[in-house]
Amino acid sequence: MHPEPQNEVSPKTIEQVYQPLTRRTFLKGAAASMVGLAGLTAALKPLLELESGAITLDDLLQKHYRELSADDLKRIMAGIADKTEKEHGVRPAVRDLKPLDGVEFGYALNLTRCIGCRKCAHACLKENNQSRDDANDIEMSYIRVLELDKGAINLETSNVYYDPAKVPQKDKFYMPVQCQQCRQSPCTKVCPVQATWQEKDGLVVVDYNWCIGCRYCMAACPYDARRFNYQKPTITKEAINPNQSYLSNRIRPKGVVEKCTFCLHRTRDGKYPACLEVCPTGARVFGNLRDPNSEINYILNNKRVYVLKEEVGTLPRFYYFFDK
Amino acid sequence: MRDYVTFLWRVWRLSWQGSVKYYAWMSVLTVLVLIGLHAWARQFVDGLQVTGMTNQVSWGAYIANFTFLVGVAAAAVMLVIPAYIYKKEHMHEVVLFGELMAIAVIVMCLLFVTVDLGRPDRFLHMIPPFGVFNFPGSILSWDVIVLNGYLLINLHIASYLLYSRYRQQQPTKKFYIPFVFLSIVWAVSIHTVTAFLYVGLAGRSYWHHPLVPSRFLASAFVAGPALMVLAFQIIRRTTRYWIGDQPIFTLRMLMTVAMIINMFLLGCELFTEFYYPTQHAAAAHYLYFGLHGHSGLVPWIWTAITLDVIGLVLLASPASRQIAGLNLACVACFVGIWIEKGMGLIIPGFVPTPLGQVVEYLPTLNETLVCLGIWAFGALMYSWMLHVAVPIMNGSLRARPELSPSTL
Ligand code: SF4
Ligand code: SF4
Numbered sequence: 001m002h003p004e005p006q007n008e009v010s011p012k013t014i015e016q017v018y019q020p021l022t023r024r025t026f027l028k029g030a031a032a033s034m035v036g037l038a039g040l041t042a043a044l045k046p047l048l049e050l051e052s053g054a055i056t057l058d059d060l061l062q063k064h065y066r067e068l069s070a071d072d073l074k075r076i077m078a079g080i081a082d083k084t085e086k087e088h089g090v091r092p093a094v095r096d097l098k099p100l101d102g103v104e105f106g107y108a109l110n111l112t113r114c115i116g117c118r119k120c121a122h123a124c125l126k127e128n129n130q131s132r133d134d135a136n137d138i139e140m141s142y143i144r145v146l147e148l149d150k151g152a153i154n155l156e157t158s159n160v161y162y163d164p165a166k167v168p169q170k171d172k173f174y175m176p177v178q179c180q181q182c183r184q185s186p187c188t189k190v191c192p193v194q195a196t197w198q199e200k201d202g203l204v205v206v207d208y209n210w211c212i213g214c215r216y217c218m219a220a221c222p223y224d225a226r227r228f229n230y231q232k233p234t235i236t237k238e239a240i241n242p243n244q245s246y247l248s249n250r251i252r253p254k255g256v257v258e259k260c261t262f263c264l265h266r267t268r269d270g271k272y273p274a275c276l277e278v279c280p281t282g283a284r285v286f287g288n289l290r291d292p293n294s295e296i297n298y299i300l301n302n303k304r305v306y307v308l309k310e311e312v313g314t315l316p317r318f319y320y321f322f323d324k
Numbered sequence: 325m326r327d328y329v330t331f332l333w334r335v336w337r338l339s340w341q342g343s344v345k346y347y348a349w350m351s352v353l354t355v356l357v358l359i360g361l362h363a364w365a366r367q368f369v370d371g372l373q374v375t376g377m378t379n380q381v382s383w384g385a386y387i388a389n390f391t392f393l394v395g396v397a398a399a400a401v402m403l404v405i406p407a408y409i410y411k412k413e414h415m416h417e418v419v420l421f422g423e424l425m426a427i428a429v430i431v432m433c434l435l436f437v438t439v440d441l442g443r444p445d446r447f448l449h450m451i452p453p454f455g456v457f458n459f460p461g462s463i464l465s466w467d468v469i470v471l472n473g474y475l476l477i478n479l480h481i482a483s484y485l486l487y488s489r490y491r492q493q494q495p496t497k498k499f500y501i502p503f504v505f506l507s508i509v510w511a512v513s514i515h516t517v518t519a520f521l522y523v524g525l526a527g528r529s530y531w532h533h534p535l536v537p538s539r540f541l542a543s544a545f546v547a548g549p550a551l552m553v554l555a556f557q558i559i560r561r562t563t564r565y566w567i568g569d570q571p572i573f574t575l576r577m578l579m580t581v582a583m584i585i586n587m588f589l590l591g592c593e594l595f596t597e598f599y600y601p602t603q604h605a606a607a608a609h610y611l612y613f614g615l616h617g618h619s620g621l622v623p624w625i626w627t628a629i630t631l632d633v634i635g636l637v638l639l640a641s642p643a644s645r646q647i648a649g650l651n652l653a654c655v656a657c658f659v660g661i662w663i664e665k666g667m668g669l670i671i672p673g674f675v676p677t678p679l680g681q682v683v684e685y686l687p688t689l690n691e692t693l694v695c696l697g698i699w700a701f702g703a704l705m706y707s708w709m710l711h712v713a714v715p716i717m718n719g720s721l722r723a724r725p726e727l728s729p730s731t732l
Contacts, residue, residue: 025340060445210446222526255442
């Protein structure tokens, strides 16, 4: 009744399976395996181009930052310095700065003053050793300056690629956006391996040696604050800032995520972030939210303050304010 | 134990026995797999810069395919439920093929996630006890659990049933029936959890939408059965295992219902987005009509919608009572949903960016080859499993060939 199938496995074939292996089938199988093996080798050939030291056993066995002993960390940081020296010709001082007691950092930005000159975005690159092709390539900067039409704060119609002869333009205003160091940070919540977390002083950091590069945090961040190393970072010897730290601006490996840390290698050392220092209009205010007398608390208590995307519930530690 | 070794040996032997056609098919697939592997090795060395992804669109074709395939894998329940809950005899003859398909597809899902990683060398970080598992916070951790769990459950059921059949023994119910029921719940979970990956991201309004999981489920229950309908016909045409029309038409009925629900939900979505468009509709606007002069996804989504509609009309009309019409409907639905659940769901989540930038995404050649390689690997696995499973199912490969196959 059923049409006879054009059978793949006829009873005769099955018969052979029960018989001991004949010399002929053995040779056939061996030949097929050889061809397969040759194909596999050819397919994997690009792996030969892997730089030596790109992946070491030490890397593979390294534990999460928060589980490292002080000695391990010291050894690892020395290794990072060695590697940077070997590859870039500059020996950095890689430090590990811990959060300070009684400190929670906050940042405020004066939208009335900002003129959209993008000096902060460039200073960020210089400070944080991001990958870049040339001095004009600010794609990896942690700061994106938005040009907005006056009359509303409408991100939908914003422009980051604005390039007029002179800023500010009359009918525009400017809004730099960087990591908001959210109190309820979606990025740390979604990371499957806890490679990114909030420190005691509120800074959201990434362990570049632990991140698996799944980019779930990038999808989760409502502020487009995270960057991914799609390639091995490109940076010239002259451009390297040798004052580095493990959790912030050391040269990143390929395939991991990075982000603004409020320059923790500076701010945990009593200095201001690089973007603040370079701002020509003094639009940026940085300080300790736990210190009632800090300038940042003065702003929060006395100015009209705007929180970006408040409806998402991230509770940023970054605020915008207006003069008039 | 010795029996089991003999079994494995025979399976191994059988894998290398086959007609010229079998060899040709498997060789073509192997070559495609190797090409994909080569492309992936390139990506491993040079980094994800060889893909079309950017800081703005940070997930692309890999995650799109992954998302779609999770649905296909879960759709094995469309066979399991009628077979085991409604005790439909005719479904029993095919349910195993559905489970084998689920296995192959889940493996593809896991591969798609792996190739998407920037640091695949650190994948152990995701796996307890070696890593630091972010559970229950991260939905991705949940996904790792449910996907691997689903794989194990189906592997257990399928290999237990096959091995029993091989030994010509009635399978002991308590060794597999509980797992069958578990697999039903679990199938829904792989789906839902994968949808929650996206729905959980409040910052992306295109995804942060309670309809997403339901649409996900509905469309998967079309795409999965569609693939099975096609696969069953290939099985009955090329092997000595007869599959009647009945299971195929049961699937047709299920698909029709699921497709109607899917299209209804799509309508709800379109109404909400476009009747009174808010800023949150920007992504949908980009997808369907383009935004600020960028319209990369527009041809894709309209192709998908056209295919979906053709599929629905065919399914709902008498045309699909003929096998040819049904096949056409299956192909239309499968491709339509592949586009819609892949490119149509993932990419607009990133366009425009949360800050309003429009950066378009197109997969590169290298990326496409990796995808192709994984699809070929799935097909290779499924073909191989069928090649071995069918002779066991029809009794020609058995523990004691001297006994007649009909003792069972
Ligand atoms: S702004 Fe983005 S990266 Fe920064 S803490 Fe918030 S969610 Fe994380
Ligand atoms: S990319 Fe890295 S930091 Fe981000 S979620 Fe994945 S593992 Fe965590």
